[in-house]
Amino acid sequence: MSTLTEVQAKSAPIISQIQNEAVRLATLKLIERCYKRGVEIRITQGFRTTEEQNALYAQGRTTPGPIVTNARGGQSYHNYSLAIDFVLIKGGYNMQYDGDSDGIADWVEVVTEAKALGFAWGGDWKSFKDDPHFEMSFGLSLADLRSGKRPSSTQISKAISQINALDDKEEERMSEQLEKKLDEFKKAAEAQFTALDEKFKLLEKRHAVPAWADKLLSDMKQKNLITSTNDKGYDFSTIAQMMKNAGMLEKTFLDHVAQINKGEHKNESK
Ligand SMILES: [Zn+2]
Structure with missing residues (x-):
């Protein structure tokens, strides 16, 4: 098991290239939240330039390798810093792999966390499923983006506060759980004291x-x-x-x- 810092370091260069603040924060949180569930992930792709996208499109068509995308330069959310791809550090691309043995496939855990953070999942697409892919569209189509539209600062701030609110909710849930445990402990201790008190009274009576x-x-x-x-x-x-x-x-x-x-x-x- 690596430390969270070690896991984060593996994705740091790619994350630093993500210009959209909300996507960058969500990606950092995704690594952290998955780690807390016992799932280590690495971000393999973030921002892609138009040239990089074109090279990727050529793969499996005019250059060697399997086809991994249907998007040419400018046709992918990656070209606008609005998408990321990931891989399981231990399970690779095995979607059934359950490294933390909690009965939930690690891949599913990552998807659950990503959706909670506001990402859409490429695995939900009807045509050309893209299982390692997450994106935040902010309601903008690729045509919108190509025509020069970008997420507004209001949209980005709103997304950021929703991402942070998720942590607050988590903390609230944790402190509620702690309080419940404390309460159970108090009740158990009280029951023990009552039992001891009764025994003591019996002994006193016998004496x-x-x-x-x-x-x-x-x-x-x-x-x-x-x-x-x-x-x-x-x-x-x-x-x-x-x-x-x-x-x-x-x-x-x-x-x-x-x-x-x-x-x-x-x-x-x-
Ligand atoms: Zn992708």
Whole structure:
């Protein structure tokens, strides 16, 4: 995985030749937004001079190579700095390649981002599909452009603010997501605290002598059944109550205890 700076550097010379400010900004954002999705792209074409366009048109016709364009000089949006072409740095021109393994072909991810930035995609054309191609026409046909019409500064400013608004929307969505996560975390923490508090209260209760055992315990102390000072707690009180229920507070049993205490106890089995 390259850094964003390394990926940007690969396209810098071509981007610097794009004169239309909105197209240039959108191209920079396209590289960045694709990178954030795990897709690295390189811009292969931006502005083309009329001579370059004519040379490209000749390819596959009068010069070697495959036909890549139906446009002669002046007949392509590239000649007006309104179009770009790209390639996947890893997948090349493979439109099914899914380098980031997110189940969406990298090519489709690039097209999605480009359209969000205001580009039209050459892959949507009915005749001569141009899959690596994006353009911004600003409502101008090639005939308009050839006759000297150009996008107005108002149109360009509007496009730029729409491109930047996309980032703002992204940030807003991110902070909303963060807030939601924080809220979930807070609720989970609160639930944990409540559970701990309940456990703590239970422990406290187990440690305290219940009101019903006050008299019982003092009776047992008086009768030397309890000699320890460690006579606190709910469990201790319950055991004391069980002893009482078993008749251990009755006279015969107490006489027996008294004999043990005096050392007069004999083993009765002998
Ligand atoms: Zn193109």
